[in-house]
Amino acid sequence: MAVVLAVDAGTTGVRSLAVDESGRVVASRYQEFPQYFPRPGWVEHDAEEIWQAVAGTLADLVAGLRLPVAAVGLAVQRETTVVWDRREDRPLHRAIVWQDRRTAGACERLEQEGHLAMIRARTGLVLDPYFSATKLAWLLGEGGVTAGPDTAFGTIDSWLIWRLSGGRAHVTDPSNASRTMLFDIARRAWDDELTGLFGVPASMLPQLGPSSGRLARTADGVVPGLAGGIPVSGVAGDQQAALFGQACFEPGMTKNTYGTGSFVLMNVGREPPPPTDGLLTSVAWSLGDLSADHTAYALEGAVFVTGAAVQWLRDGLGLISESAQIGPLAASVADTGGAYFVPALTGLGSPWWDPHARGTMVGLTRGVGRAQLARAVVEAMAFQTADVVVTMGRASGHGISELRIDGGASVMDLLLQLQADVTGIPVRRAAVTETTALGAAFLAGLAEGVWGSLDDLAGLWTDSAVAVPAADRTAVTTAYEGWSRAVARARHWA
Numbered sequence: 208m209a210v211v212l213a214v215d216a217g218t219t220g221v222r223s224l225a226v227d228e229s230g231r232v233v234a235s236r237y238q239e240f241p242q243y244f245p246r247p248g249w250v251e252h253d254a255e256e257i258w259q260a261v262a263g264t265l266a267d268l269v270a271g272l273r274l275p276v277a278a279v280g281l282a283v284q285r286e287t288t289v290v291w292d293r294r295e296d297r298p299l300h301r302a303i304v305w306q307d308r309r310t311a312g313a314c315e316r317l318e319q320e321g322h323l324a325m326i327r328a329r330t331g332l333v334l335d336p337y338f339s340a341t342k343l344a345w346l347l348g349e350g351g352v353t354a355g356p357d358t359a360f361g362t363i364d365s366w367l368i369w370r371l372s373g374g375r376a377h378v379t380d381p382s383n384a385s386r387t388m389l390f391d392i393a394r395r396a397w398d399d400e401l402t403g404l405f406g407v408p409a410s411m412l413p414q415l416g417p418s419s420g421r422l423a424r425t426a427d428g429v430v431p432g433l434a435g436g437i438p439v440s441g442v443a444g445d446q447q448a449a450l451f452g453q454a455c456f457e458p459g460m461t462k463n464t465y466g467t468g469s470f471v472l473m474n475v476g477r478e479p480p481p482p483t484d485g486l487l488t489s490v491a492w493s494l495g496d497l498s499a500d501h502t503a504y505a506l507e508g509a510v511f512v513t514g515a516a517v518q519w520l521r522d523g524l525g526l527i528s529e530s531a532q533i534g535p536l537a538a539s540v541a542d543t544g545g546a547y548f549v550p551a552l553t554g555l556g557s558p559w560w561d562p563h564a565r566g567t568m569v570g571l572t573r574g575v576g577r578a579q580l581a582r583a584v585v586e587a588m589a590f591q592t593a594d595v596v597v598t599m600g601r602a603s604g605h606g607i608s609e610l611r612i613d614g615g616a617s618v619m620d621l622l623l624q625l626q627a628d629v630t631g632i633p634v635r636r637a638a639v640t641e642t643t644a645l646g647a648a649f650l651a652g653l654a655e656g657v658w659g660s661l662d663d664l665a666g667l668w669t670d671s672a673v674a675v676p677a678a679d680r681t682a683v684t685t686a687y688e689g690w691s692r693a694v695a696r697a698r699h700w701a
Contacts, residue, residue, distance in 0.1 A: 208227060208228060208274055209227075209228065209274055209275045209276065209277040209657065210225040210226060210227050210233060210272065210274045210275070210276055210277065211225070211226050211276070211277055211278050211279070211280060211441075211648040211651050211652040211655075211657055212224070212225055212226075212265065212268065212269070212276055212278070212279045212280070212437075212648075213225075213226055213279075213280045213281075213282070213441075213644040213645065213647040213648035213651070214261055214264070214265065214279070214280070214281050214282070214367070214644070214647065215282045215283075215445065215448075215641065215643045215644035215647065216257060216260075216261060216281065216282070216283045216284060216363050216367060216445075217283075217284050217445060217466060217467065217643075218284045218287075218304065218305070218306070218466070218467040218468075218515075219239055219240070219242065219467055219515075219518065220237055220238055220239035220240060220260065221237070221238050221240065221257065221260040221261050221264050222235065222236070222237045222264070222641060222644055223235070223236050223237075223261070223264035223265050223267075223268050223644075224268075224641065224644045224645070224648065225268055225272055225274075225276075226644075226645060226648040226652070227274070228652075228657055228658070229667070230639070230645070230649075230664075230667035230668075232639060232641065232645070233272075233274075234268055234271055234272065235268075235641070236263075236264040236265075236267045236268045237264065238260040238263055238264050239260075240252065240253075240256045240257055240259075240260045241253065241256060242304075243301060246309075248307070248308040248309060248311075248553070249307055249308070249309050250303075250304040250306040250307040250553070251301040251302060251303060251304060251307070252287065252301060252302040252304055253298070253301055253302070254289045254291065254298040254301075254302045254363075254366050255297070255298055257302070257363065257366070257367075258366070258367065258370050261367055261370075262370075262429070262430045262431075265430045265433055266430050266431040266432050266433070269430075269432040269433050270432050276433075276434070276437050277437075277438075277651075277652065277655050277657050278437065278438045278439070278440045278441065278651040278652060278654065278655040278657070279371070279425065279437055279438070279439045279440070279441075279651060280439075280440065280441030280442065280646075280647030280648050280649075280650050280651030280652070281364050281367055281368065281439070281441065281442045281443075281647055282442075282443055282444070282445045282448035282449075282643045282644060282646060282647035283362065283363040283364045283367065283383065283442075283444065283445055284304075284305060284363055284445055285305060285362060285363075285383060285386045285444040285445060285446065286305035286337055286338050286339050286342075286362065286386050286387070287302050287303065287304045287305050287339075287362060287363050288302060288303045288339045288342040288343050288346065288360070288362065289302045289360070289361050289362065289363065289365070289366045290343070290346055290352050290358060290359065290360050290411075291358075291359050291361075291366065291369070292357050292358065292359070293357045293358075293359050293374065293377070294357040295357075296370075296374055298366075299346075299352050299358065300346055300350050300351075300352055302363070302366075303342040303345070303346065305337055306467075306468075306511060306515075306553045307336060307342065307553075308336045308553055308554055308562055309336065309342075309345060310336040310341035310342060310344070310345050311336050311554075311562040311563070313336075313341045313344065313345070314334040314335055314336055314341055314562070315334075317334055317341075317404075318334050322334070322404065325400070326388065326401070327482045328482060329391050329392070329393075329398055329400075329401065330385070330388050330389075330390060330391070330392060330398075330401070331385065331392050331479060331482065331487055331488030331489060332386070332388050332487055332488075332489075333487065333560050335560055335562060336554075336562055337509070337511075337556070338386060338387060338388040339362060339386065339387035339388060339389070340387055340388035340389050340401065340405045340407070341388070341405070343360055343387075343405065343407055344405045344406055344407070347406060347407070348406075354407075354408045354410075354411060356410065358408075358410075358411055359377055359411055359413070360407065360411040360412060360413070361377065361379060361413050362379060362383045362386070362387065362444075364379055364380070364383050364442045364443075364444075365377060365378060365379045365383075365413045368422060368423050368439055368442065370429060371423065371425050371426070371429060371430070371439055372423040372424065372425065372426055372429075372439065373426025373427075373428075373429055374426075375423065375424075375426065376414075376422060376423035376439075377413045377414060378413050378414045378415070378416050378422050378423065379413040379414075379415060379416070379442070380415070380416055380417060380418040380422070380442045380443060380492075380493065381395050381415065381417075381418065381490040381492075381493050381497060381502065382418055382442075382443040382444045382447040382448075382489065382490050382491060382492055382493075383442070383443070383444045384397070384413075384415060384490070385489040385490040386444060386489060388401065388405075389401045389402055389405065389407060389412070392479050392488065392489070392490055392504070393479055395415070395490065395493070395497045395499075395502065396415070397409070397412055397415070415497060416442075416497075417493045417494060417495055417496055417497060417501070417654075418441065418442060418443045418447070418492035418493050418494065418650055419440065419441055419492065419493075419494045419495060419650040419651070419653050419654045420440060420494075420495055420496070420654050421438050421439075421440045421654060421655075422439050422440065422442060423438075423439040424436050424437060424438055424439065425437040425439065438651070438654070438655055439651070440650070440651040440652075440654035440655050441647050441648070441649070441650030441651030441652070441653070441654060442647070442650070443492055443646060443647060443650060444489075445464075445466070445643045446464060446470040446472055446507065446643075447472070447489065447490070447491050447492055447505065447646075448642075448643050448644075448646035448647045448650070449462060449464045449470075449472070449613055449614075449642045449643040449646055450462050450472045450474065450491055450505060450646070451491070451492055451646035451649055451650060452613070452637075452639075452642030452643060452644070452645035452646030452647075452648075452649060453611045453613060453637060453642050453646070453668065454661075454664055454665045454667070454668035455472070455473075455474045455611065456474065456503075456661045456664075456665060457474060458474050458475055458476040458605060459473065459474065459475075459603070459605035459606070459607070459608075460473070460474050460611070461473040461474075461596075461599070461607050461609075461610055461611070462610070462611040462612065462613065462642075463592050463596075463610055463611075463612050463613075463614075463626075464612070464613050464614040464642070464643065465513050465514060465588060465612065465613075465614035465615060465616035465617050465622070466513070466514050466614045466615065466643075467512075467513070467514050467515045467518075468509065468510050468511045468512055468513055468514070468515065468556070469510040469513040469588060469591060469592055469614075470507060470508070470509055470510065471507065471508040471510075471557075471592060471595045471596060471599060471610075472491070472505045472506070472507050473505060473506045473507075473599055473603055473605065473607070474491060474503055474504075474505055475488075475503075475504050475505060475506050475603060475605070476503065476504065477499055477500070477502060477503060477504070478499075478504065479504045480504070480506065480602075480603070483506065483598075483602040483603075484558070484598075484602075485508070485557050485558025485559070485560070485595075485598045485602075486506050486507060486508055486557060486558065486595075486598060486599060486602060487506070487507045487508075487509065487557070488504060488505070488506060488507070489504070489505050489507055490502060490503075490504060490505075491503040491504055491505040492650065494650075494653070495654070506599055506602070506603055507557070508556070508557035508558060508594075508595030508596075508598065508599055509556040509557050510556050510557065510591045510592065510595065511550075511551075511552075511553050511554060511555070511556045512550040512551070512552045512553060512566075513550070513587070513588045513591065513616060514530075514614070514615055514616055515550070515552065516548070516550040516552070516584050516587065516588075517530050517533050517584060517616070518530065519550075519552065520533065520580070520581065520584060526577050526580060526581070527581070530615070533581050533584065533585065533616075533619070534585070534618070534619035534620075534621060534622070536577065536578050536581040536582075537578065537581040537582040537584070537585040537619075537621055538582075538619075538620075538621045539578045540578040540579055540582055542579075542582070542682075542686075543570075543575070543579045543580075543582045543583040543586060543686075544570075544572060544574045544575045544579045545570040545572065545575075545689075546568065546569070546570040546571055546572075546575045546579055546580065546583045547567075547568070547569050547570050547583060547586075547587075547689055547690055547692075547693035548566075548567070548568050548580070548583040548584055548586075548587050548693075549564075549566060549567040549568075549569075549587065549690075549693050549694055549696070549697040550566055550584070550587050550591075551564035551565050551566050551567065551697045551698075552565075552566045555694070555697065555698065557594070557595050557598070558594055558595060558598040559594075559694070559698065561698050563698075564697045564698045565697060566697070567693060567696050567697040568580075568583070569692075569693045569696055570689070570693075582621075585616075585619065585621060585622055585625070586625060586686065586690070587690070588616060588622055588626075589622060589625040589626045589629050590629060590686075590687055590690040592626060592629075592630070593626075593629040593630050593687065594694075596610065596630050596632075597630075607630075607632055608632065608633075609632055609633045609634070609635055610626065610630065610632055610633070610634045610635070611634075611635050611637060611670075612626065612634055612635070612636050612637070613636070613637045613639075613640050613641070613642040613643070614640065614642075614643075615640070617636050617637075617640055618636075618640060620672070620674075623636055623672060623674040624674045624677075625683065626674070627674035627675055627676045627677075628676050628677050628680050628683040629680075629683050629684075629687055630676075631676050631680070632676065633673055633674065633675050633676070634673070634674045635670040635672075635673050636670055636671050636672045636673070636674075637668070637669075637670060637671065638668075638669040638670055638671040640671075649664050
């Protein structure tokens with residue numbers, strides 16, 4: 208018996224798991240790290256603090272293990288942009304987080320200059336501050352970073368592999384690369400026209416490797432108690448990792464992860480579909496190599512704020528003292544009293560892609576209290592997901608027969624039932640809610656022979672609960688119509 212170590216380096220914290228050959232999580236550690244908001248709409252992380260959280264959780268994890276470690280897998284927050292000095296092994300600026308909106312003006316200028324159609328066709332993305340390219344261009348301009356021979360760019364996966372390998376490997380995989388806006392998803396390669404457009408020297412870019420395959424080895428001493436020479440053999444963006452962890456291996460299979468944001472992904476097979484309004488196309492994963500035969504693509508709807516709204520209720524407004532209180536408080540009332548919350552705290556993602564929208568609470572009366580506000584936040588999670596699922600079902604050509612869900616908020620039975628009612632399809636909650644980390648473990652273990660095939664992995668997936676749509680969905684349909692009106696208000700705030 209052996210275990211695979213999986214690191215889920217998310218937006219607000221790091222979770223490290225040990226997964227055995229049966230797919231069971233045998234140990235887990237978690238550590239938050241600080242968030243920085245230097246200006247309205249700006250969101251930053253200290254990449255060194257993220258590394259320390261990774262090293263700390265891994266050290267605690269391996270200290271209690273009695274089984275050998277077969278491999279390490281990484282799932283990471285995507286688009287967050289890190290630049291560092293290879294020689295001095297230090298970040299050159301705080302990382303600019305995927306939620307950051309400082310480059311909204313740059314995106315608008317690029318669209319006005321006529322670059323959107325090429326970018327959309329080449330990358331599967333839209334011109335939005337969400338993605339890495341404009342963040343990196345800002346760092347190399349207003350951010351004051353000089354692109355010298357030792358200057359490296361990477362998303363969080365590249366930075367962590369660099370540190371785990373002791374500075375020997377500067378690498379990424381197609382799932383993360385496809386979120387940078389510098390990557391041709393059809394050719395599965397960095398694109399010279401795009402790097403030229405954004406002023407990114409090729410010398411800064413990481414090498415490309417598969418999502419499941421040996422990318423590096425751990426170096427001695429970088430993590431206390433973790434031996435050197437362990438293969439780092441799995442890496443994916445957190446949402447693609449969750450799709451893999453949910454065993455969505457066939458075209459049409461769909462999942463939603465309720466994390467800091469919510470992300471609905473559908474496996475659409477080996478060919479990237481044409482650009483679809485309101486949705487993104489990304490590489491889901493490449494297994495073993497970067498060839499078309501070993502690559503899967505995903506349609507994606509990205510919702511920027513779901514769990515982050517709970518954190519805001521806790522830390523910003525003080526309405527709850529712990530995030531776990533949101534479910535029971537929301538379930539203590541039958542409805543919101545007519546209140547709607549649109550959590551456009553960093554703009555709106557899919558299917559609207561409106562960076563200027565702002566968070567909005569409408570329909571307030573004196574009958575609306577803490578519980579009603581909590582329920583409005585939970586309902587917003589379900590309604591935002593429904594906006595994406597409706598768009599995805601129309602665009603994909605695949606009927607969505609069920610939605611597999613995971614992430615922290617998925618533990619709420621209220622959310623599970625609301626999601627089934629508003630979408631009109633069964634919703635299945637994974638038995639292992641941390642499927643992002645589980646997907647990283649599966650990718651790494653598949654590469655190292657811990658599991659022999661996708662069929663083996665599919666056999667490990669189970670659900671813990673299923674919600675089917677209620678027979679009478681009148682109330683939720685009416686509420687969803689009210690939500691749509693509230694979204695229109697949020698979009699016209701400016």
